[in-house]
Amino acid sequence: MAVDKLHKLIGRRIKMLRDKHNISQQVLAAKCNFEKSNMSRIEAGNVNSTISTLNKIAVALDIPLKEIFDFSDLQKMRDSSDKN
Amino acid sequence: MAVDKLHKLIGRRIKMLRDKHNISQQVLAAKCNFEKSNMSRIEAGNVNSTISTLNKIAVALDIPLKEIFDFSDLQKMRDSSDKN
């Protein structure tokens, strides 16, 4: 898998988890002690985040870090170039 | 949990997974296309790795990325300052 797609998956996963909590990027970012613009680029999959950043989000969402890497619930929005 | 401890946990987890494969840091690093010194500092928990780095390791070990964050098998080598 392309590393870029992985970042998008992580972003979609975070958004899904955030939506479950019914909070805005603004509020989640505040819980993480950073700005909403940073949350936006993470959810957009535009960065190769570090563990500490993702851990802040996991803590703010009160979930284990590994949950962020569970993509099984994500609707598979893939293009035709994907193999499976 | 201190972020530093998290990096140590990840390092111990990677070592455990590498040991299961019976390969050296050298060999695993080569599969990841980087040097053994980099693998050493990751396993030592001296860096706040990015997702792309950990994903290279997961791919090299042929495991899902989330496995790296499953610390349940790790023997709890904690000091007395820890709460639980």
Added chain:
DNA sequence: TAATCAGTTATCACAAATGATAACTAATAT
């Protein structure tokens, strides 16, 4: 219409991860 809320995007300075090299220790094998 004006104000507020939610999210995106561009830009910047600073800190830190990455990748590489080299020197080192310790253990094992020839």
Added chain:
DNA sequence: ATATTAGTTATCATTTGTGATAACTGATTA
């Protein structure tokens, strides 16, 4: 004794993530 293997550590240049600010769009609300 020497060579090899495994892992650690220090250092360096380069790249990139982080955190912040500000300007923007679009939707909703007063």
